[in-house]
Amino acid sequence: MSAAGLAVERPVGHTRLGSLASHLLLIATTLVVLLPLLWVLRTAFVDRYDAYLIPPKLDAPLTLENFHQIFVVDEFTPYIINSLIVAISVTALALLLGAPAAYAIARYRTGGSPLRIGLLIGQMFPPIVLVIPIFLIARDLGMDDTLTTLIIAYLASNVAFVIWSLVGYFSSIPKDAEEAALIDGCNRLQAIRRVLLPQALPGIFAAAVISFILSWNEFLFALILTGNVSRTFPVAIASLVSSRGVQIGPTCAAVTAIVLPTALFALLIKRFLVRGIALGGVKG
Amino acid sequence: MSTLTLEDVAKRYPNGVDAVAGIDIEVADGECLVLVGPSGCGKSTLLRMIAGLETLTAGTIRVGAEDVTTAPPKDRDVAMVFQSYALYPHMTVAENLGFGLKMAKVPKAEAATRVADVARTLGLAELLERKPAALSGGQRQRVAMGRAIVREPKLFLMDEPLSNLDAKLRGAMRSELVRLHERLGVTTVYVTHDQTEAMTLGDRVAVLLDGKLQQLDTPTRLFERPANVFVAGFIGSPPMNLVRAEIAAGEISFGSHRLPVPAGRTPAEGPVILGIRPTDIALDPAGMAAPAPLGVTIDLVERLGAELQLEFPVDAPRYSPEAVAEDDGEAQLLSDDSRARFVALVRAGAAIAIGESTQVQVDLSRIHLFDPATGEARRA
Numbered sequence: 251m252s253a254a255g256l257a258v259e260r261p262v263g264h265t266r267l268g269s270l271a272s273h274l275l276l277i278a279t280t281l282v283v284l285l286p287l288l289w290v291l292r293t294a295f296v297d298r299y300d301a302y303l304i305p306p307k308l309d310a311p312l313t314l315e316n317f318h319q320i321f322v323v324d325e326f327t328p329y330i331i332n333s334l335i336v337a338i339s340v341t342a343l344a345l346l347l348g349a350p351a352a353y354a355i356a357r358y359r360t361g362g363s364p365l366r367i368g369l370l371i372g373q374m375f376p377p378i379v380l381v382i383p384i385f386l387i388a389r390d391l392g393m394d395d396t397l398t399t400l401i402i403a404y405l406a407s408n409v410a411f412v413i414w415s416l417v418g419y420f421s422s423i424p425k426d427a428e429e430a431a432l433i434d435g436c437n438r439l440q441a442i443r444r445v446l447l448p449q450a451l452p453g454i455f456a457a458a459v460i461s462f463i464l465s466w467n468e469f470l471f472a473l474i475l476t477g478n479v480s481r482t483f484p485v486a487i488a489s490l491v492s493s494r495g496v497q498i499g500p501t502c503a504a505v506t507a508i509v510l511p512t513a514l515f516a517l518l519i520k521r522f523l524v525r526g527i528a529l530g531g532v533k534g
Numbered sequence: 535m536s537t538l539t540l541e542d543v544a545k546r547y548p549n550g551v552d553a554v555a556g557i558d559i560e561v562a563d564g565e566c567l568v569l570v571g572p573s574g575c576g577k578s579t580l581l582r583m584i585a586g587l588e589t590l591t592a593g594t595i596r597v598g599a600e601d602v603t604t605a606p607p608k609d610r611d612v613a614m615v616f617q618s619y620a621l622y623p624h625m626t627v628a629e630n631l632g633f634g635l636k637m638a639k640v641p642k643a644e645a646a647t648r649v650a651d652v653a654r655t656l657g658l659a660e661l662l663e664r665k666p667a668a669l670s671g672g673q674r675q676r677v678a679m680g681r682a683i684v685r686e687p688k689l690f691l692m693d694e695p696l697s698n699l700d701a702k703l704r705g706a707m708r709s710e711l712v713r714l715h716e717r718l719g720v721t722t723v724y725v726t727h728d729q730t731e732a733m734t735l736g737d738r739v740a741v742l743l744d745g746k747l748q749q750l751d752t753p754t755r756l757f758e759r760p761a762n763v764f765v766a767g768f769i770g771s772p773p774m775n776l777v778r779a780e781i782a783a784g785e786i787s788f789g790s791h792r793l794p795v796p797a798g799r800t801p802a803e804g805p806v807i808l809g810i811r812p813t814d815i816a817l818d819p820a821g822m823a824a825p826a827p828l829g830v831t832i833d834l835v836e837r838l839g840a841e842l843q844l845e846f847p848v849d850a851p852r853y854s855p856e857a858v859a860e861d862d863g864e865a866q867l868l869s870d871d872s873r874a875r876f877v878a879l880v881r882a883g884a885a886i887a888i889g890e891s892t893q894v895q896v897d898l899s900r901i902h903l904f905d906p907a908t909g910e911a912r913r914a
Contacts, residue, residue, distance in 0.1 A: 426620035429587050432607040433614045434681070435637030448624040 287509075293502035301499040316503035320490075326504065329486040336397055336482060337465040340404040344461050347405075348412030349454060353442065355413065356420035366417065369410045380406075381474050388475060395477030403471050408461045415460070419453030420446070459515045466512065483508055536598040536688035536721055537563050538584065543593035545579055545745075553579045554745045557593070566715050566722040568736030570729055572768070576745035577725045578693055584723060585614050585691050597688055608637070613682035614691040617698065619674045621666040627653070627677050628662040634685040652684040672703050683718065690722040696731065708734055729769050733757070741765050758900075763807055763909040766902055772812045772843070775876040776853045778906065779808040786903075789849030789873075793826050796898040801914055807853060809902035812843070815878035816895050817886065823899035830876070831891045837882065844878045844886065844894075 293301050294317070300310035320326045354360040361368075372380070381403070388399040423446065431441035447454075472482045487504040490497045538561040545554040554576040561567045569577040582588040584595060586607035595603050602610045613634070621630050628649055635645040653659045656676045666674055675695065682690055696704045696711075708731060715722060715735070726732055732739045733753040741748040741756065741764075749761040760766035766774045779788035781803050786793045788808060795801060819825035834845035852874040878894055886892065903912040 424618060424620070426616050426618045427622055429585075429607075430614065430616060430620040430681075431622070431633070432587065433585055433610075433612060434634035434685070435608045437606065437608060440637070445622055 290502045290505050290509075293498060294506040295503075296499070298497075298499045301502070316499040317507075319497075319500045320504050320507070324486075324490075324500065326483070326486050326507075329481050329483045330507070332397060332476075332480055333466055333483040336400050336404065337462045339397075339401050340408050340465040341458050341461045343401070343405055344408040344412045345454065345458055348409045348457075349416055351409075352413045352416035353420055353446075355417045357425060366414070369413055372406055372410055377470050381471050384471075385474050394475070395479050397480045400472060400475050400480060400482070403475060404465045404468065408464060411464070412457050412461055415457045416450075416453060419450060419457075423449050456519055459519045463512050463515060467508070537561060537596075538567075538689060538721060538723065539594075539596040540580075540584070541594040541596075543580070543583060543595060544591050545576075545583060545588060546591045552745045554583065557747055559740060559747070559750060561721055561723065562737075564719045564721055565737045566724060566735055568724045568726060568732040568739045569742060570726055570732035570736075570739055570768075571742035571748075572727060574744075575742040577727075577742050579745075580742070581614075581691050581693055581723060581725045584689075585612055586610050610689075611687050612689040612691055613685045613687040614693065615678045615682050615695040617694040619666075619678040619695075619698075621674060621677055621681075623666050626663050626665055627658055627669070630666070630677055631658075631662075631680050631684050634681065638685070648684050648686075652680045655683075656680045671699055672707070675699060675707065679714075683714075686720075688721065690720050690724075692722065692724045694726055695724075697726070697728075711735060730771060733769070739769075741768060759911070760809075760902065761911055763809070763904040763911075766809050766904065766911075770811060772877045772879070774809045774811050774902065775815075775874070776807055776809050776904075777848060777850045777874045777876075778853050779806050779850070780804070781806050781903075786901075791828055791848060791850070793828065793896060793898065793901075796824060796901060799903075799914060801903055801912055805906045806912065807904040807906050807909075809904060810876070810896055811900065811902075812877045812879045814897040814900040815844075815876070815880070816897075817880050817884045817892070819895040822895060822897040824897060825895040826898050827893040828896050829891070829893050831889065832886055833888060835886060835888055838879075840882055841879050842882050842884060842886070844880060846876055846878075846894075847873045848876050850874050 292306070295312045295314070296307075296310040297313050297315050300307050301316075303310075351360075355365065384399070384403050385394065388394045388396075393399045427445050427449070428441045431445040432438070436444060467484060468482075469484045469488070472485045473488070476482060476485060483504075487501060487508065490501045490504065538559075540557050540559045543554060543557040544552065546552050557580060559567065569580060571577050579588055583590055586602070586605060586609075590603060593603070594601060597610060597612070622633060625633065631649045631652060632645050635648060640648070649662075650659070653662055656679060658673070658676055658680060661669065661673060661677075666677065669677065675698070678695065682692075696707050699707060712735060724731075724735055726735075733756075736753055738750060739753055739756055740750045743764055749756060749765045751759075751761075756765060756769045760769060760774075763776065767776060777788045779786050781787075781795065781801050783803075784795050786795060786806070786808055793808075815828075816822065816825075830846040830848065832844050832846050834843075836843040836845075850873065880886075904910065905912055
């Protein structure tokens with residue numbers, strides 16, 4: 251390639267040295283962010299002696315001993331299932347309730363701006379202020395230590411989140427195409443299903459993933475509202491930290507297990523969000 | 535095909551603003567009616583009311599004999615072309631064209647034939663598998679048009695369908711639309727703010743302002759006999775020259791200029807608004823029914839090819855037709871101290887230079903007089 255060609259490829263004002271320096275800085279920053287995660291990942295796969303070694307032994311043999319401990323000995327599987335039930339139920343219900351509400355607000359100005367702000371009121375309180383009354387109500391109703399209570403408590407915040415994020419998304423989709431569908435023979439529901447939903451899928455999917463992650467990772471409400479029956483994964487992980495010390499190997503294995511679905515979803519969400527809305531139906 | 539009847543149609547928003555008020559229009563079978571007016575005059579709202587996308591607060595809409603005032607859009611058998619085209623972005627061109635037929639449960643084979651026919655007519659045959667994002671503006675516009683045509687509706691509604699095209703394409707599409715309308719003969723209501731589009735496309739043109747119908751007439755009559763000063767100023771390009779004048783002793787005077795009152799007319803003495811079309815001013819009186827000289831100093835000459843556009847100041851206050859219109863015909867007239875400017879369109883080849891004082895000829899038989907209080911035309 252000619253020198254002129256190289257000059258064209260490189261943005262104005264960038265030199266080879268500058269590019270190297272910026273890459274070094276980026277790598278260093280990335281390492282700072284990723285190091286705790288890498289450390290957790292490494293600790294999850296080494297035995298209990300190597301786990302505590304400082305400085306760490308870089309060629310320590312890999313083992314699944316810690317995963318055996320949490321899944322077989324400590325029997326964490328029911329807690330993971332609880333977490334999955336809660337996260338999936340909350341996500342499904344939040345979308346079922348939130349998406350139509352968001353549509354109504356976006357298209358019909360339902361409630362106006364007071365409703366939009368009102369949706370955020372629940373988020374304005376510190377969670378601890380909310381969780382104690384919820385616990386007392388649940389106990390009085392005989393619903394303490396149930397997944398239902400946790401699902402309802404999570405819904406309160408997740409529905410608001412779903413509405414808030416989808417109002418913006420629906421508003422960004424021009425309503426002309428829906429109106430064209432109405433004239434082309436659709437009723438309102440058909441226009442939504444056949445014309446709006448296909449365009450809104452990336453936004454709905456993103457809201458679903460974030461709602462899932464919020465419920466899957468939540469700790470404070472789960473700690474107070476659940477007991478032996480309904481304990482979720484994050485609360486179970488916390489039980490590995492006891493007065494006798496931290497079981498660092500099993501804890502890291504559990505953290506790896508809890509981060510995995512989140513990380514997978516994050517990759518998916520990125521693909522969806524990058525793809526964006528397939529605009530072009532209207533002038534542009 | 536069908537007739538369209540609007541009876542006393544009105545739309546009042548909750549805040550009390552009348553978007554559309556007391557509209558009575560009868561559109562004949564196969565007619566192309568153009569709704570024209572400045573931004574915010576209610577023309578698009580009226581079109582959306584016909585489509586069923588907006589509710590009425592009063593009045594009746596009939597398509598043929600059927601009262602569709604409260605019918606949902608899907609039950610009106612109308613097709614609409616949106617300003618933004620409003621194509622379905624996730625569907626191919628073929629799916630966009632066939633969507634209405636699918637919803638109407640037209641048999642697949644018949645739908646495919648109709649889509650293919652329309653695609654061929656509009657030059658879309660090669661693009662059927664593309665998504666709208668992969669089309670140019672002109673192609674999208676054709677798809678939007680095709681989607682309306684393929685349904686063979688009783689009524690076409692078009693909401694400024696050409697406004698997103700560049701000037702050259704817009705001109706070409708305008709001619710195509712005239713041909714298309716002649717070929718299909720479907721009753722059409724067409725909304726535009728462009729008076730050239732209105733004049734070339736409409737069998738009749740309805741001029742709207744502030745939600746009210748100002749005049750409904752053929753393009754020729756709108757041009758030659760505007761009902762009021764707003765219509766006079768809005769229809770015609772360049773617009774009609776308007777100036778505040780005084781009628782006294784058989785003369786129309788404005789500033790230091792004097793024109794005789796046209797023969798056969800007996801306008802009341804007193805203040806008046808005088809209107810003269812740029813095409814009714816010439817350097818040469820030949821061909822004029824009643825030429826009268828006007829001494830002016832030309833200060834701008836624009837060569838448009840076949841014509842020259844001359845501009846000159848007249849010694850009288852500038853008059854703005856919107857001012858009358860906005861005050862709803864009340865007596866308040868707005869004018870500023872700067873002098874009015876007249877425009878004249880004359881044949882190219884005339885020897886005239888900037889700064890030259892000359893006598894232009896005004897065709898008195900074609901001048902317009904308006905009441906300064908109400909803005910209405912004075913026919914006497």
